[in-house]
Amino acid sequence: MAVPVLAFGGILMAVMQTAVVPLLPDxxxxxxxxxxxxxxxxTSTLLAGAILTPVxxxxxxxxxxxxxxxxxxSLMTVGSLLCAVTSDIRVLIAARALQGAAAAVVPLSISILRDELPPQRRDSAVAFMSSTLGIGGALGLPLAACIVQYADWHMMFWASGVAGVVVVVLAVWAVPESPVRQPGRFDVLGAFGLSVGLVCLLLAVSQGGEWGWASVPVIGLLLAAVAVLALWAWQQKRVSDPLVDLRLxxxxxxALPHVVALLVGFAFYANSLVTAQLVQAPTSTGYGLGLSIVGAGLCLLPGGLLMLILGPVSARISRARGPRTTLALGAGVIALGYVVRMLDSHHLWVIILGGAVVSAGTALAYSSLPALILRSVPATQTGSANGVNVLMRTIGQSLCSAAVVAVLVHSTGDGTGAGLPTLHGYLVAFAMAGAVALVGCAVARLIPRDEGK
Known part of the structure; x- marks a missing residue:
């Protein structure tokens, strides 16, 4: 029972990361x-998740x-219930930060599965667990859109809060405690340094479009991030029990799977960001389909269902050819999906097909990353190493959001009306994401065969 319970927690976490998006305009x-x-x-959920995942x-x-x-x-559940009972923006922001703690659910679950399951079951379970990040992300938008359109917006948080209580109870009952521990003293200074550095970096990236990329706050935050993270790296190499073993x-x-995680996170996230905007654009633009927010969310649903199916398939490919091959294949399939998106962005079935291909590639890539990490780090460091890998995906998504916004804003105002981006802007975003996926494919091929084949 541990595997479905942990997967339920992972999907719920990913759903809550995206569920608020349809609500933002209102x-x-x-x-x-x-x-x-x-x-x-x-932003608060992003920052809290990035900080707390490796910690x-x-x-x-x-x-x-x-x-x-x-x-x-538990922190995610408390955050959901707080959001359900208030409309005070200050409480809502703090509660969403609590929900960000759930970003650590997937790497922790992968480590538990690695410690508890026999080898013949481990690969498929870990692959499916890793895919929950994409599955929940793809399912969260249409589910939240339906709730927002047809019910009071607080119901979205009531539903997630109740689901959170259920998953906590199930986890207490079904998930065993891993006997694998790494003794030592927790690196409080390292946790603080990493937190400050990540806050500066992600705050600059997430707010750069609004504050201005050449503004003093953004440049100052980026410089501070470089300085703090450099000091943090120096400190990590000199303590006996570092938060992150940088030598490893x-x-x-x-290192290379971490780089690919960032690139795949970037490439995958563009599909969700761009598709919803493109299909909701009015038909007067010449390219938009004028869909409702629910219709836009449903366009991503086939991709989410496909990711649900492909987790076990990814594990079979990894057993036969090695996770390195699965990772490279996944990145290549993502690039193929964006080629489909660029060929035709006027017909709904082609848009859905292209998005589903991107989701399929993401399922293959996300499912293979933990296998590479688990084969290359000691059993006592799997939680930390997988936490860093998930962090890199988060950073990739943040960079993608900033890049897509910059591209679409730059393409606004060329006759589309109402300040909407041009179709060319969307095509540039697709091309950018596809190119990043191809780079990820190339980097995946560089992963050593003797350590992670």
């Missing part, structure tokens, strides 16, 4: 807060993965 009216403040309901992964390695997993799920992380068998 939140200023619903909360009485300006749009810039409302955007922090997304909780390391804590799981040291103090027990099940214990820390229950903490992360620098090995090609570990």
């Amino acid at each position: 939140l200023p009216r619903l909360t009485g807060a300006p749009a810039g403040t409302v955007s922090w309901m997304v 909780l992964g390391r804590a799981g390695d040291m103090y027990g993965k099940r214990r820390v997993l229950l903490l992360a799920l 992380a620098a090995r090609p068998a570990v």
